[in-house]
Amino acid sequence: MSEGPAPVLRAEGLVKTHHGEGAPAHAVRGVDLRVARGEFVAVTGPSGAGKSTLLHLLGGLQRPDSGSIWLDGERTDAYSEARWAVERRKHIGIVFQFFNLVSNLSVADNVELPALLAGTPARRARAEREELLAELGLTGKERSMPGELSGGEQQRVALARALVNHPPLLLADEPAGSLDSRGTREVMRLLSRFHRRGQTILLVTHDARLASAADRVISFFDGRIADDAELDGAPPRGRGLSGVLELRD
Amino acid sequence: MRQSLLALLARGPAHGYELKQDLEQLLGSAYPQPNIGQIYVTLGRLEKSGLIEGEDVEQSGRPNKKVYHLTDTGREALRAWFEETADEPRVRDEFFMKLALAPQTGLADRIALINRQRRQYLNTMRQLSRLAAAEDRDNRVAQLLIEGAMLHLQADLDWLERCQEELEELE
Numbered sequence: 302m303s304e305g306p307a308p309v310l311r312a313e314g315l316v317k318t319h320h321g322e323g324a325p326a327h328a329v330r331g332v333d334l335r336v337a338r339g340e341f342v343a344v345t346g347p348s349g350a351g352k353s354t355l356l357h358l359l360g361g362l363q364r365p366d367s368g369s370i371w372l373d374g375e376r377t378d379a380y381s382e383a384r385w386a387v388e389r390r391k392h393i394g395i396v397f398q399f400f401n402l403v404s405n406l407s408v409a410d411n412v413e414l415p416a417l418l419a420g421t422p423a424r425r426a427r428a429e430r431e432e433l434l435a436e437l438g439l440t441g442k443e444r445s446m447p448g449e450l451s452g453g454e455q456q457r458v459a460l461a462r463a464l465v466n467h468p469p470l471l472l473a474d475e476p477a478g479s480l481d482s483r484g485t486r487e488v489m490r491l492l493s494r495f496h497r498r499g500q501t502i503l504l505v506t507h508d509a510r511l512a513s514a515a516d517r518v519i520s521f522f523d524g525r526i527a528d529d530a531e532l533d534g535a536p537p538r539g540r541g542l543s544g545v546l547e548l549r550d
Numbered sequence: 551m552r553q554s555l556l557a558l559l560a561r562g563p564a565h566g567y568e569l570k571q572d573l574e575q576l577l578g579s580a581y582p583q584p585n586i587g588q589i590y591v592t593l594g595r596l597e598k599s600g601l602i603e604g605e606d607v608e609q610s611g612r613p614n615k616k617v618y619h620l621t622d623t624g625r626e627a628l629r630a631w632f633e634e635t636a637d638e639p640r641v642r643d644e645f646f647m648k649l650a651l652a653p654q655t656g657l658a659d660r661i662a663l664i665n666r667q668r669r670q671y672l673n674t675m676r677q678l679s680r681l682a683a684a685e686d687r688d689n690r691v692a693q694l695l696i697e698g699a700m701l702h703l704q705a706d707l708d709w710l711e712r713c714q715e716e717l718e719e720l721e
Contacts, residue, residue: 346711347712347715482697489679490683509704509707510679512672512675513672513675513676513678513679518672520665520714522715527661528668528669530672532669532676
């Protein structure tokens with residue numbers, strides 16, 4: 302990779318071991334990673350491979366035992382909790398498997414809150430919220446409470462909340478993990494749409510269908526990167542697509 | 551192809567080109583376009599085995615076209631086809647043999663084999679996603695065909711993951 306502008310995200314030598322009951326769990330065992338601006342990268346692997354821990358380290362939700370992280374070229378090692386919180390408000394949007402919406406706030410407030418906390422004037426926060434909810438097909442749901450929405454709708458609200466401050470980086474941790482097939486397709490379509498507009502995305506998922514929306518797929522095994530592949534969408538060798546779709550009778 | 555053509559003829563008589571169009575419409579752009587020559591050959595065979603009968607219909611200024619209809623034997627064959635269950639899909643046996651035999655040859659690394667195979671599956675998966683996005687959303691049959699292919703591929707990818715987990719433990 303050539304030295305151009307600083308990558309949105311860079312990590313070197315990340316290590317994280319969980320010390321719970323029983324033997325220590327080596328969740329992340331020396332990970333180097335670069336994500337360039339505008340890239341859509343998926344990290345896949347079996348459950349327990351450490352991919353969610355990796356995402357948590359990158360988003361400052363957990364601290365590495367060793368290794369360094371740069372966001373937009375700025376080193377985050379010395380960040381305090383408060384500084385990370387600001388970072389997550391302004392520069393990193395995160396969506397989770399279980400949406401993590403504030404259950405006693407309306408849909409509109411859930412989306413506007415991070416904008417207001419980031420210092421956006423109320424009028425503009427509202428305009429941003431309206432635009433995002435319309436875009437995500439949630440117009441008319443502003444006053445609903447999260448509990449009144451389907452899982453797919455809640456995840457769309459979470460996506461709006463994550464993107465309301467136009468963060469350079471979107472982290473998504475199993476965003477379709479608690480959705481049905483239709484909800485999964487919907488999440489896939491929306492991530493692809495935001496990516497086409499230039500959003501940088503790092504997605505963690507065990508679902509290969511979702512991962513195939515990315516243009517680069519990292520296979521994560523046992524705390525390490527086992528493979529890092531650009532998907533080119535070019536016809537694979539052999540029978541490829543027609544072989545898969547061939548109906549025999 | 552045999553049974554699909556019989557099934558389309560169960561609705562009423564049709565000629566070869568109509569059958570091609572019916573198939574395309576039913577299965578959408580995802581399905582590799584049926585070859586008209588292949589359709590005519592199959593119709594000829596079906597007629598020879600007495601499952602359908604063709605009748606020449608004169609067309610002004612153009613060569614005759616042959617309109618086929620289902621015979622009673624054909625209808626019975628079709629009924630029997632619907633009665634049977636279909637075979638299970640096969641495990642990707644060629645890749646499996648490579649994986650099984652690689653260590654004895656010293657010519658290939660099994661993890662590298664898995665990684666290469668995964669890249670290919672992921673690229674195919676990506677193409678399927680694009681096809682699904684391009685296909686008419688209301689064509690349920692076509693969408694289900696693509697979704698079926700994606701789920702099979704997902705299972706293959708899950709299995710590759712299992713192979714990798716097992717084999718990395720051994721190393």
